Amino acid sequence: MKLRTCWPGLLLVLVAGTAFAHGNKVHVRGAVEKIDVDSLVVKTADGKSVEVKFGASTVFLSRANNEDKPAKAGDLAAGDLVVIHATPKGNTLEADEIKFSVPPASKPAMPPRAKPKS
Numbered sequence: 001m002k003l004r005t006c007w008p009g010l011l012l013v014l015v016a017g018t019a020f021a022h023g024n025k026v027h028v029r030g031a032v033e034k035i036d037v038d039s040l041v042v043k044t045a046d047g048k049s050v051e052v053k054f055g056a057s058t059v060f061l062s063r064a065n066n067e068d069k070p071a072k073a074g075d076l077a078a079g080d081l082v083v084i085h086a087t088p089k090g091n092t093l094e095a096d097e098i099k100f101s102v103p104p105a106s107k108p109a110m111p112p113r114a115k116p117k118s
Contacts, residue, residue, distance in 0.1 A: 024087065024088060025085055025086065025087060025096070026085075026086045026087070026088060026093055027083065027084065027085060027086075028042050028044065028050050028052055028082070028083075028084040028086060028093065029042075029044065029045065029082070029083050029084070030042040030043050030044040030045060030050070030081070030082065031043050031079055031080065031081055031082070031103070032076060032077065032078050032079060032080045032081075032082055032100070033049055033078065034078065035073075035076055035077075035078060038053060038054050039051055039052060039053045039054060040052055040054075040076065040082075040098075042082055042084065050093070051092070051093070052084050052086050052093045052094070052095050052098075053089075053092050053093065053094045053095065054073060054094075054095055055094045055095060055096070057096070058073075058094075058095045058096065058097070058098060059096070059097045059098070060072055060073060060075065060076070060097075060098050060100070061097065061098070061099045061100070062075055062099075062100060062101070063099055063100065063101040064101060064102075068099065071100070075100075076098070076100055077102075079102075079103060080100045080101065080102060080103070081100060081101050081102075081103050082098055082099065082100045083098075083099045083100075084097070084098050084099075085097045
């Protein structure tokens, strides 16, 4: 009986914990549109361009074959796909971690099938 009365409270705690797990962190996902010496601009799925600054402690990770490998800002290229964990600093975002990968090559279009001769 006690378990039945505690269950809703436990569920509420779990949901609230998940909602606040990242604190004030911001996630930015999309494709690199532009790279500067101290920042990059990401084109998000909804078409917005978001600038994210590099910080002294920004960690760069290159993702390939389901593995993350240490990288550096110079390894980033326009068109790379990124997932950025950033901290708001005034009116800007400063990256804590930038995980990036090269977009998958598009498959060549298949030629139309020939019609069988009758």
